[in-house]
Amino acid sequence: MTDWPDLSGRLEKGGHVLPLRVYYEDTDFTGIVYHGAYVRFFERARSDFLRLIGIHHSELAAGKHGRALAFAVRGMSLDFQKPARIDDVLEIHTSLSEYMGARIKLDQLAYRGEELLVSAAVTVAVITTEGRPTRLPVKLSEKLAQHAPSELRDE
Numbered sequence: 164m165t166d167w168p169d170l171s172g173r174l175e176k177g178g179h180v181l182p183l184r185v186y187y188e189d190t191d192f193t194g195i196v197y198h199g200a201y202v203r204f205f206e207r208a209r210s211d212f213l214r215l216i217g218i219h220h221s222e223l224a225a226g227k228h229g230r231a232l233a234f235a236v237r238g239m240s241l242d243f244q245k246p247a248r249i250d251d252v253l254e255i256h257t258s259l260s261e262y263m264g265a266r267i268k269l270d271q272l273a274y275r276g277e278e279l280l281v282s283a284a285v286t287v288a289v290i291t292t293e294g295r296p297t298r299l300p301v302k303l304s305e306k307l308a309q310h311a312p313s314e315l316r317d318e
Contacts, residue, residue, distance in 0.1 A: 171211040178258030178310065179212035185251045196247040201281050202239070205271045208255035209285070212269075217306045218299075228300040231292045237266070238286040245280045247273070253280070259310050265289045265296035267307070 172181030
């Protein structure tokens with residue numbers, strides 16, 4: 164079976180939510196989640212958000228929508244507020260904050276219940292296989308734009 168919607172989290176008004184459990188491999192010697200693990204958590208959530216709205220990394224790379232494309236993280240800032248520990252269940256919330264040309268900005272938040280643990284502001288660029296910035300194909304751009312904040316959409 165290849166279609167497990169719960170494996171990819173869920174779309175909600177305003178974005179995407181990915182639940183995940185903290186495993187031993189995510190922690191450092193103190194039993195607290197290693198700071199670099201959040202980068203992986205946020206990457207998984209961004210990938211699943213895009214997949215659920217119909218933008219698949221593998222299709223982009225294969226050139227299914229025109230020329231072969233990829234996403235590259237251009238910048239990321241993280242703010243660590245509280246630690247997570249082994250066996251915690253977290254929710255990673257992803258929302259689109261800006262979309263212009265080849266640049267996509269997302270806000271990502273890691274929660275344990277109601278507690279905000281880590282926040283990230285991420286800028287992703289759409290690039291060609293030569294590494295040049297480019298726009299998403301129109302069909303995919305329209306899918307992404309449906310999840311932009313209302314002030315950025317033409318409604």
